[in-house]
Amino acid sequence: MGLSIRVPGLIKGLGVTFKTLIRTLTKGSHTVQYPRVKEAPTLRARGVIALHEENCTACMLCARECPDWCIYIEGHKYKAPPRRPGGKPRQKNALDRFDIDFALCMYCGICVEVCPFEALFWSPEFEFSEPKLADLLHDKDQLSKWMETVPDFEEYETGSEAKQLEVPR
Amino acid sequence: MGLVENGKLPGPLTKLLNISRKYSLWVYQWGLACCAIEMGAAFASPRYDVMRLGVIPFPASPRQADLVVISGTVTDKMAPAVRRLYEQMPEPKYVISMGSCANCGGPYWDSYSVTKGVDQIIPVDVYVPGCPPRPEALLEGIVLLQERIASEDMTDRWNRDPIVVT
């Protein structure tokens, strides 16, 4: 095997890189210039969990189903005025504490899925690094703030029978 | 480094030092699990390209590195190696803990063989949440670290006891 046989493959390979160079020069690169420009994650992206506090009844379902045990809920019962005049006072739950430990969370989405009252949503935000581990425990105020970043559910592809959901605002 | 050890540096000099340290972070790639691929995407993918931020992912040994990204599950068997890696790095050194496993055990919080967080072995400067974090989330962690470096006084860093994790 002389030099002549060994060359064509190399030339071809160089051709590929040269083509890529030309394409990058003419059509621009793939790079997202991060701190200035941010890529837009897809609408379903699981970035951070947002809490719609009004919908939460402190039923503990998410805390129980969480594989990591990273949701901490506390609540208390109180008597609410009856809905119809003359009725009995209703017993309601008030939410005292709703914490998610994002350091432990495995971002699986089970809590969002099991929530029967549509109180939890995924937000595609991903920028919440912290220098202190304790700060990754988001309390219910912080979780409610994430609610602003929750996108609307997208429409489904044709042929789907799934029901379109809406995000409570 | 007697200069920095014995007393305060003038302000402008500190600033200059910090800027140069901030934009020449040599990062040692300590890829352990799933996060290693996202770290690889942040470092090698044309889409994220960490070199833009002045982070250079090419040190051949931890002795040349300023920053180590612990990306992935640290097991009890691996922990001594992580510790040794950290001890080999020269001061000033920084650690980013990437992903839930490195933060505090993550999905394996109840496992018999996983260390519950890398901060049990070495001090950590920035925690990046996610499982795994997107490459951009790691970039955010790096930017956060750079901000910390920019506001840091070298003398403090030098004389400081190891960071106590609260």
Added chain:
Amino acid sequence: MSSPDTNAEEIIEESIEPQEEPIIDEKREAFVASIKQDLGSGFIDSHIDPEIDVWIRVTQEAWLETAKILFEKHGMNFFNFLSAIDWKPSPFGREMDAAIDNVDDEVAVETEMEWGVAGGEKRFQLLARVHNPVANMGVNLKADLEGDFPEVDTWTPVYPGANWHEREVMEMFGISFKNHPNMVNLYLPTEFEGHPLRKDFPLLSRRAKPWPGIVDVELMPGENDDETEESGEET
């Protein structure tokens, strides 16, 4: 979760059994018959899932012999896996299973051993699977093992791939293998104590951390989600 509606739903789900004619899987029947003939008293039991899978249970002594027969006579030259099952239920029961806690009845920890398909007698059961890629048929093998720290013949002379699997079983279950070339720990550090996959090995983190779901504020939401707002029933 423990509402009566769900239980009813499950019962309905179970009662709808497919009413089909029993399928006779001739290929697997013949295979089991042939093994039975070759092994003689080494063969204990078998189970056939028609058109899907086959299980064979042999004695501890016939373990290596079975591998040889499968490899040489039946072309089962693809080695899938080798593992074991600890049939003695965990003595901690509820403590180990977070999800059990929301079922507020039957706290009793089961200690009776109950075996799966093809039966069993002892606490530890070896489980292996080999496959014939040409005929595209696999077989699951089981063997009961005597004692708390059993010993059994290695498969490495027949299937060299069993080497690491046997090391794993040794470390996870405490079952050792005779004539194995390198019987040392595979995964865990040498100072590790205990055999993690035994059911009586506790996961300490799970016991140290309180389960966040234990603080209860109200009944679990049942099927009637609309009424939960009004549901004032006390437990």
Added chain:
Amino acid sequence: MNSEASTQQLSYIANQASDARVNIELETEGMTLNLGPQHPATHGTLRIIVRLDGEQVVSAEPVMGYMHRGYEKLTEVRTYPQVTTLVNRIDWLGSFANEVPFILAAERLMEVEAPARAQWIRTALFELSRIANVVLFLGDMAVQLGATTPVFYAFRDREFVLNQIESVTGGRFHPNFDRIGGIKDDLPKGWIQETKDVLVRIHSFCEEMEDLVVGNEIFQTRTRGIGIIPADTGLAYGLSGANIRSSGVDWDLRRDGGVGLIHDQLDWKVWTHPDGDSFARYWVRLQEVRESCKMVGQILDGIPSGPIMAKVPRIIKVPPGEAYVETENPLGVMGYYIVSKGDLVPYRVKIRSASFNNVSITPWVLKGVYVPDVISILASLYFILGDIDR
């Protein structure tokens, strides 16, 4: 192709023999080389203790467990939906594919079957995760042989596949999308067209790799005739997937397995290669990516409409029984042996992961090779640490 490879193989063996003689004459001393636990040539944290005689490997012994996370124990204390999300992390490059055999095994025990639309989408995601997985291998193998460009291309084009997976499942890496009796959610609008564009991109990536790597003479010299695994040895060690198909065994569970996925309704081909060397393993995987693109293209054209979930109870209790289901995952045969006692949690899950068996051949195949070939053989065997150690 075969004759050329066999001559190369013969010359390789002759070289080795002559070198061995030289070694005797020079009386080199034995030396132990420790690769890893963290080494650029190991994907993750595999440690291999190699004993050398000069440049030749006398024996190689992998030391594992640096990534052992105790999966089989953890599955015993998690409910079925929780196990689904846990097993994502076994083979983290093709994570959706990890869920599929587990779900299929649980479905077999529960005697439910996913509706047609769910099966089609499941298969599409299964193949997309294969593409996401193997594309990285195609770049990574080259980078371990010293070519840096392909890995950049691989990461570039892989991002698009990940985007498609994410826009359906919500997770780039860990989808947690498969459910017993169907899938979690339906496709978003416009996904089919976008995925078709991505497939075009992957096709051109395969062409680029063909020119850049496969046709490259340096790459060929470094991989042809290196690390030859005969078919019967490979089978006895339990090698599977592309590793065994590149030894000439025509066996693919997608075609032969006949479980729950719809590969039998598609038009595709199982590629094999007779050589069994590192080059063959690369080549077969490259063809597999092309076949996967073809399959996804056909699936996208033919997804039937309908529901995506079968009727299953809200609280999943799997009836007592045992089932073993295996599928052809990106790395090879992956199977789950589930023992259920009718509880919320499985009684025992044996995870048969592909890489564990694939790597168990390393002591055999590394014996007698040269040090640089260790890297090319390890790279071509293509393992993922989470898949070995679990």
